[in-house]
Amino acid sequence: MSPASLGVALIGGGFMADVHSRAARAAGARIVGVTSSTPERSRAAAERIGAESAFDDVDALLADDRVQVVHVVTPNATHHELTVRVLAASKHVVTEKPLATTVADAVDLEQRAAAAGVAATVPFVYRFHPMVREARTRVAAGQVGRLFSVQGAYLQDWLLAAGDDNWRVSSEAGGASRAFADIGSHLCDLLEFVTGERLARLQAITSTVYPERASTGPVATEDLAGVLAQTGGGAVVSLLVSQVAPGRKNGLVLEVHGATESLRFAQERPEELWIGRRAGSELHLRSTDELHPDAARLSVLPPGHPLGYQDAFTAFAADTYAAVRGAAPEGLPVFADGVRAARITDAVLASARTGDWIDL
Helix, strand or coil: CCHHHCEEEEECCCHHHHHHHHHHHHCCCEEEEEECCCHHHHHHHHHHHCCCEECCCHHHHHHCCCCCEEEECCCHHHHHHHHHHHHHCCCEEEECCCCCCCHHHHHHHHHHHHHHCCCEECCCHHHHCHHHHHHHHHHHCCCCCCEEEEEEEEECCCCCCCCCCCHHHCHHHHCCCCHHHHHHHHHHHHHHHHHCCCEEEEEEEEECCCCEECCCEECCCCCEEEEEEEECCCCEEEEEEECCCCCCCCEEEEEEEECCCEEEEECCCCCEEEEECCCCCEEEECCHHHCCHHHHHHCCCCCCCCCCHHHHHHHHHHHHHHHHCCCCCCCCCEHHHHHHHHHHHHHHHHHHHHCCCEEC
8 A cells, every 4th residue: 555545534624634634645645535513514624625525424434445544633522432433444543632531531442443453643743853853862872861850841822811712621522631631741742752751650730710711611621730740760850731821822842851961842943952961052953964863764854944843743644654554663652642641631630639649
């Protein structure tokens, strides 16, 4: 099966359908079709993203033999039910994060995917920035030394005002966690991916800034979360996640500090990796011939031609489709990683409720 012959369809016709369809097409797949909440919205989404077909419903999409991979890009609370249907149809699947809104449902999907024998991935796409891979390789090679501490943040401001609203605010549509499940999951995945260490225990505090919002009404999900944690290797971790940080649009930052050097990656400046030393700190800019092989593989444009979020998404799609064809790409986030994110989110909510340290 060649990349050009791979037939991809999307369940969901919103913003993420645009992102996924662009990535799928750039990765060489055909956009066979899309289905949304109504036949009319399906047709509008198909026209917008340039899909070959608009399916009236999920059953019609899954019955089409042209479709080999399904991207589930719907509200969080629907992920489990829709992904179960995709797996039952023996289709390969990409399910947006969070994989599911409960740990039990996430584990169920991981088990079903294993039984179906299909490729099943979750788009933790920040793994696919070349400078993230460079940081990961430096840590694994021992260049950072023993890990002492990690500081991270994921800050946005799109829900800053009381009048700002979205389906994600609703616990019915988005699940029990909002800010942490939505963007904190990315931060924790990046932390564990880069350091090679897992969070072993954590204590968290959450805050809901507005008890009511414009269309949601009473709000039960968090606007921000602060997490103190420790890795299995003993490193101290401090994390801040917020969707109400004025001026921060997509401020994902990870900084690790070891015995020899520190590393800092900022998603809004993805061409750079800051390397801190007691003497001789440097700003390492993406240059393919100076990168470790895993980072160089993802460096698909010459230096000075910036690679960004959509490029990282394309690389994720390309590796997913390689897995469909039987390859095992390094660092591909699969359903097990979605389960891990669900467990961490569950621990954050539990700690915020009780004030206790939670073991992972």
